[in-house]
Amino acid sequence: MDFTENESLLNYYESCLAKRKDLIPKKITLKLIMERNLKDENSNTDQNTDDKIETKANELMKLTQIHLDRENIDEIDNLIEFLGDVRNLYLQHNLIRKIENLEFFSGLKFLVLSNNRIEKVENLKQLTNLKFLDLSKNLIECFEIDELPKSLSFFDLRENKCILNDEFWQKFLTQSISYFINLIQLNEQDVTDFQKEKNENINYDDSLKEIMEKIIQRSTSRQKNDRETFKKMWIEKKYKLEFIKQEFNTRLSESFQK
Numbered sequence: 001m002d003f004t005e006n007e008s009l010l011n012y013y014e015s016c017l018a019k020r021k022d023l024i025p026k027k028i029t030l031k032l033i034m035e036r037n038l039k040d041e042n043s044n045t046d047q048n049t050d051d052k053i054e055t056k057a058n059e060l061m062k063l064t065q066i067h068l069d070r071e072n073i074d075e076i077d078n079l080i081e082f083l084g085d086v087r088n089l090y091l092q093h094n095l096i097r098k099i100e101n102l103e104f105f106s107g108l109k110f111l112v113l114s115n116n117r118i119e120k121v122e123n124l125k126q127l128t129n130l131k132f133l134d135l136s137k138n139l140i141e142c143f144e145i146d147e148l149p150k151s152l153s154f155f156d157l158r159e160n161k162c163i164l165n166d167e168f169w170q171k172f173l174t175q176s177i178s179y180f181i182n183l184i185q186l187n188e189q190d191v192t193d194f195q196k197e198k199n200e201n202i203n204y205d206d207s208l209k210e211i212m213e214k215i216i217q218r219s220t221s222r223q224k225n226d227r228e229t230f231k232k233m234w235i236e237k238k239y240k241l242e243f244i245k246q247e248f249n250t251r252l253s254e255s256f257q258k
Helices: 001-021 030-037 049-062 166-179 193-201 203-258
Strands: 064-068 088-090 109-110 132-134 154-156
Touching: 030 049, 030 064
Parallel strands: 064 088, 088 109, 109 132, 132 154
Antiparallel strands: none
16 A cells, blocks of 8 residues: 555544544533633733633623534533523534523523424423524424414424424414414415415315305205294194184084073
């Protein structure tokens, strides 16, 4: 084997090793949050390391937008310890399996969890100010709509197993109309388009036929009841006339005898 072949194999080995390292799960730490969300300021050389960390920690508490995407994070943890009133949170392209520890961010409005390994929709209903939620490209198979906050205006579920389940999807579409307060887009498509598609799938000929059958059935039933009522009334009147006739003949006979 010559040098060129050895070099190619070495490069291939190093690239495979790098890919394996890229998939090693990471935890959310103060250092990671600061590296991703604060600019490195070295202007104040008089500050020691501890003072710099404290200063950056105070700056973190003021941030409303946090980026922690593409970091191989496998667990949503430690956020509440380091962050304040977060409004926008980006956690896409990680290794997250469970939605958790977000209920303390009551002011959260924008949450991106796409391209993770999430299997279950949970722990979101407490986020009553959430407007945008991206759960696309996960492993979600099924869930109840009441696991979501009613405040959602934009919701993305694309490329999840549940979308392929026609029974689930049709049920979700039907429920979403009345459940969400102001849903505008679903899977990056206007909700009005979904409603239009649903209406187009209705067979109006069958619906009209069904309505006509019900009208005829109701009319037939009414006619039957009318006939029975008339018959009953006619019998009652007949008996009454016969009684009057008999009474009249009796009185007439008594008058002749006198």
